[in-house]
Amino acid sequence: MQRSSIKILSNLSILLLIAGIASQPVLAQSGASLTIHDIQGTPQSEQFAYDVSVLFSIYESNGDPVRELAPADISLTEDGKRVDPTAVKSADQEPINVAVVMDTSGSMAGTKMEAASQAAAHFLSTLASDDQAALVSFNSEVRTESDFTDDLSAVREKVDLLSAVKESGTCFYDALYETIQLTASIPSGRRAIVILTDGKDELPNGSVCSKYTDQDVIDLATNQTTRVPIYTLGFGNRIDAKGLERIASRTGGMYQYAADASQLNEVFGNLAKQVRSQYRLTYVSIAPPGPHVLVVKVDTNTIHDQGTRDFILPPFPYRIVFISPIDGDEIGAETTLSVQVRGQGEPIARVEFFADGKSLGVVNSSPYELVWAPVFDVSQTKLEAAAYGEAGGELARSSISVSLKEGATPPTEVVPPTVFPNSPKLTITSIILIGAVIAVIAVVVIVVIVVSSRRKRHDQERDNEWIKKVQGEEFSTASMGEERTIDSFTPSDYALGMLVVLQSDDPVMTGQRIEISKSITNLGRKADNDVIFAKDSPVSRHHAVIEQRGNGLFLSEVMSMEDGTPKRPAYGTFVNGNQIEESVLLHDGDEIRLGKRVRLRFEGLQQTYTDDGRTMDQFNISEDKTMDSGE
Secondary structure (H helix, E strand, O other): OHHHHHHHHHHHHHHHHHHHHHHHHHHHHOOOEEEEEEEEEEEOOOOOOEEEEEEEEEEOOOOOEOOOOOHHHEEEEEOOEEEOOOEEEEOOOOOEEEEEEEEOOHHHOOHHHHHHHHHHHHHHHOOOOOOEEEEEEEOOOEEEEEEEEOOHHHHHHHHHOOOOOOOOOEOHHHHHHHHHHHHHOOOOOEEEEEEEEOOOOEOOOOOOOOOOOHHHHHHHHOOOOOOOOEEEEEEOOOOOHHHHHHHHHHHOOOEEEEOOHHHHHHHHHHHHHHHHOOEEEEEEEOOOOEEEEEEEEEEOOOOEEEEEEEEEEOOOOOEEEEEEOOOOOEEOOOEEEEEEEEOOOOOEEEEEEEEOOEEEEEEOOOOEEEEEOOOOOOOEEEEEEEEEEOOOOEEEEEEEEEEEOOOOOOOOOOOOOOOOOOOOOOOHHHHHHHHHHHHHHHHHHHHHHHHHHHHHHHHHHHHHHHHHHHOOOOOOOOOOOOOOOOOOOOOOOOOOEEEEEEEOOOOOOOOOEEEEOOOEEEEEOOOOOOEEOOOOOOOOOOOEEEEEEOOEEEEEEOOEEEOOEEEOOOOOEEEOOEEOOOOEEOOOOOEEEEOOOEEEEEEOOOOEEOOOOOEEOOOOOOOOOOOOOOO
């Protein structure tokens, strides 16, 4: 039995050795590390496509940056589909804005603080004259020592003055969160946060120091408007190495470790090379707005590595496209102007047409069409269409030039009727006859108006009966086969209610009117929700749900599982300022708050009236009964 075991182990060792030898050349040649720092998509002005810019770095196994990459060395995969880079160039000469964040907690006292300050000051001295730097310190509190400035010597002087505060904590996550907000205030471009700490996020008594969490930091640092890579430096033997590495890898930065003060200069030196030695890659994406995944792969004779990063393509701004006529067309004496409004944004209130700057008319809803009888004073006319929001602001404008078709006769002026000299004169009899005809016409018009009014009232009564009959049933716009354009915001006949976005960190979302047409409507930050708040980091991934129960709509929080324990959304859910613990029945006009800043107003359907004059609201609930009363 022992010999048999030894033989099996021996064979297994041989197999493992063969596998190791087979894979060894790739490992020996690779040893590289590729990191994607930032991905930004910008909508093109003329096409529904994006110019995508990717900032990445790649280093050899010894930490030296890989130089002179060419487009042929790089392959890109967007959502599993191959895309071709349009350019790859070094970003070394691009200015960079770096925020240095230093731990000044009690554990940093003495030689630790001195060594850390010297290493950080040396790092700042490696920045170029057109770079900017900021300095933040943290212990039990977070303090901005210097805002972003190109006076790097002044920032180095502030670093030299840092000192540890005895018996103070390490509010690590709060420091990062506030620094991300500080970094987001500068113009977009190359940005980075460098943070050094010798401990975990805790107070001297061992309790948590920060009000924010590591996930809050990651969410904010990867948000479309505040994104920034975070380089984490661990110092000593009391750090949370896995946590520091997670924050760095998830935000596009890198993690480094120094066992003691003697290694700090080397760590900051490696950091200086990493921050400066980056590549800027560009390509054109025809993917739709929303979340995507990009894989960047480098493959040369000696370097083999790839990096993966999630990113979000922003919504396309509104764009007006002339369907008829098109630019350069020749038109007849009368033509139909027709445009489409494409893109995303606040609801469109109206589209106005112009000819050579003069208004031709306004259309309040899709389809945006207008019949125009042109009067050409010149050989060509400039036609324009402008879309306006509810607040009156212009959302988009487009123009074309057209000319009169050869042979067409445009209207010029009104010609008065010809008067014939021998035309008969009106007599008293003819005047009486004309008056009688007018009287008969007036009677007919009155009869038509009365009949129409009665028919309309009858239809209203029938509709009220239909509403009473179908209340409580579930309807969805999808099941009714309804098509809704992006600029439509009037509730459908089967809407259960509306949500109006009063406040959001995403300016595109603010003012949106969102129809609730499903029996279950999910709200949150992830893309699989029905209502998505992608840029509102205090909103949880799956935050809340609106459910139809009987004839009412109820709001409740989504419970997530963490280590087998149910967990509510971190920043709570509120209705009219009161935090909810259980399901809450929504009433018309209720204000909903998700987390810290997202504010919504709930709107029920408009009231209708029964025959006896009583009002019947959307849910038909009396004031002293709840939906689950069973009465």
